Amino acid sequence: MSQSVDHFALLPLYAAAGTAILAFLTDLFVAKRAAVLAVTALGGLATAVLALVVGPSAGTFCTTGACSWVATWPAAVTTVLFAALTVGVLAFSAPALRLGAAPAGEFCFLLACSMTGGVVVAYAGDLITLIVGLETLTLPLYVLVGLRRFAHDQRPTTTGASASLTFFLISVISTAVTLLGAALNYVATGALHLALLTPATGPFRPLAGVGVALLVIGLAFKVAAVPLHAWAPATYDGAPVPIAAYLSTASKLGGVLALAAVVAHLDARAVLAVLAVLTMTIGNLVALRQTRMVRLLAWSSIAQAGYILAALAIGAAGIPAALAYAIFFVVLEFIAFGVVVALRPPEADGGTLLDFRGAGRRSPWLGAALVLSLAGLAGLPPGLAGLFAKLSVVNTLVQHGWAWLAGVVVLNAVIALAYYVRVATSLYTLPARIGLTVADPVLMDAALHPRLPVTRPVAAALAISAVVAVLVGFAPQLLFNALT
């Protein structure tokens, strides 16, 4: 029996996969870095445009009652976001690629593959497609985290490789757990399509319950929920900063989408509520003590995932709020990592908080962007996007009678502010004048931390994302409309 395939609905996937292949071929035949980058960027744009053109349309790969490929507005919006993040991370990586820190062809191919996985996650209509998409999203990242070429005069380090290995091992286990969960649920209910998932009845109920719990736990690895978070800080800190940005935005978004797809039909409230409380509280408390920039952002992004899980804990009713929060968060987090990229030398790691002291005075625009992003992550104006994100989660929780969880969320917001203001303030701090000084500490500091030129792609990506953050801050309704 053959099935008719609606190729129109698959266009975004074709574009994303085509981008990966084209990047590979361009590297093979043209062998110019700029050409490979341009092809990948254009492919990303094409993916975004096609997702918008397809919009909500009939699904494909359908059986009775459900489809494996479901084209909806939320899917289109998240696809655009995946494509934008890919192009943005490419822009952030451009300075390092120019120095030859990683081979451009392989880098672009892997990144585009990851984007393809993101597109599949966004449109997936059954559990297998979802998990395959998630793996396609993650698999290239194992390599990208450790992909680093050292010049002959550089001392090779193994931080990237060890980060990559940590990430790989944890991910493999989490995938196994997810698959086991999906299989148990399939045994109990006979359903794989998301639209057909129902809570099991009769003797299989306990089995299905275990299946759902395992499914959620496996996916919780992807969003780095406590206690399944241990890989995230080490991996983020060991990876090149642009890849860390991708991990904490696109990869996390993929996990959130997968969780949302599961909780839309199955009951995982207890597991998710516990995970949410643990994730936000421990994430915030540990972030308080961090001294390295990327580690602090990693812990803060763990905590942020907790707020998303809190919304998901309600079940289907919380999904719009969770997705809205995730998208606001992704935009703000992307800006934060972008500023770190811009303020550090191309091949450097994220550095310590001390390395950023006074950076806001040296580069006012970058400082302002980081303040916007941190304020948003803390849920305060001028980061209005973050304020509305928190407001929508709290609103949803209170509306559905989960006021206690809303209380936990807002208390965590207070803890979180403590470290966000610490980072933001250090951007504008001058070095202390202690006792007798030989040289003016301000001049010394300026000499030791020269203002680095910001390359054009990085500046453009940052400017666009900041404009987007301000826009969705003032008109969040656009996003809420797109998600429902």
Add this chain to the structure above:
Amino acid sequence: MYRDYVVDSTWSAGSMVLLAMLLVPALGAAVVALLPAGRDRQGRIVATVFAAITFGLTLLVPLVRPSTTDFGWFAYGDGPPVPPLLPWVNLDLPWVPALGLRFHLGVDGVSYPLVVLTGLLTLLCCAYTVRKVPHGGSGRTLAVLLLILEVGVLGTFLSLDLLLFFVFFEVVLLPMYAVIAGWGGPERRAAARKFVLYTLAGSVLLLLGVVLVVTKAGTGNLIVLTGASGLTRTTQCVVFALLAVAFAIKAPLWPLHTWLPDAHTEAPTVGSVILAGVLLKMGTYGLIRVGVGVAPEGAAWAAPALGVLAVIAILAGSLICLRQRELKRLIAYSSVGHMGFVLLGIATLTVTGLQAALLGNVAHGLITGLLFFLAGTIKDRAGTGSLDQLSGLRETAPRLAGLFGFAAIASLGLPGLAGFWGEAFAVVGAVQRGGPLWLTLAAVAALGGALTAAYFLRLLRRLTQGPTTPSVHSLRTTIAGVEWFAWTPLVLLTLLVGVLPALVLVDTALPLATLLGVQP
């Protein structure tokens, strides 16, 4: 049903003024921030111009007020009851329908005096910054932050939508943090952090309360919610408890006041003035407008507790002040006492008490604003704020000492000056309420008033009288034009409000009476 009364005035002259009041300072902040760094002084002057335009706009409001909203005379008739909140001018636009957030602004007799006060104090602070930039950062940035603060504070006073109120309440948080952390004294970091964490803790409780109300009542419109909101008694009690703690942190009310002395001591002069003059008022205004307005039964339930805490605040503030040796810290603690009177007025839930609270708000803004200007100047010029090293100011700087004396005497509540009415009538309100508890509270509050006089006189004796210390001797005594410009309006208004308190209270009796369900 409120639409029967509220003139549908979207895009009328009045609503344009409301919008402009927020847009002008925001635009000013953007313009000044984008000026090149070399044009620092010009930037501060531009900021002052924008603040002046905003102040002009706040004065314009009564002129553009449609005369048809004057329902004073038929409230006693047979017609449908007039809603307790009837804005003079009104602007209602959708903003985020998904969250039920509307951009709904309006001004009435309760909020208008505070709006003018905000416009005035921001103008004075911006003008003061033109000449004197505290050490720490560029003066231009400070002026930008002052303008952003003004947007947040005006927005809070103008909001007629609960969620919008919350959004504007949050706007002031980070700019004020930046003012303290950027331009403050040696311990500024810790003080600023304490300020911002305390205040955020308050505003997240506010968030919970607000979301709870909007969820239960199905609307965030304060005109609909005020008075008869249709919330159950339990909900009202929960909501009021959340809101009362939130606003008590902001106001601040004992025992949640501990952030205030540090913040005031470390903040630069203009920061202290804005903090004491306007930001604290957001707490007391919120308690009247949102707390008592939305959850009247909850307010009645919590009133005794609030009254007791307010009186403890009065006593604690006064007693601490008697032992205080740092000038700005003393004035900060005196704020705790004064705000205690305001909260006592609110807690009585009588028309007299609430009017006393509104009057006390404005008077405290004027007088404490002036006191912080003067204390900041003395501290900057003498290089120390310690009262042990400051005495004999009368000898070297008679004008400064005279002004300080005036402000101190106004603050201690001398009849005929602005400070008197709020404190006296808060006590009167408590007596009117009757019953052993309230009579005791009134008596203790009156005792606190006497202690206020005691510590201010002690302060005056130590600061202005006695032998001249070296730090006072070397102090620059001239008062610059900008300083006169900043201080004179406050002095004159203190006198004016003292003589004519009705100026502040015009058009408040009816809304408050309908709110409390009593005949005035």
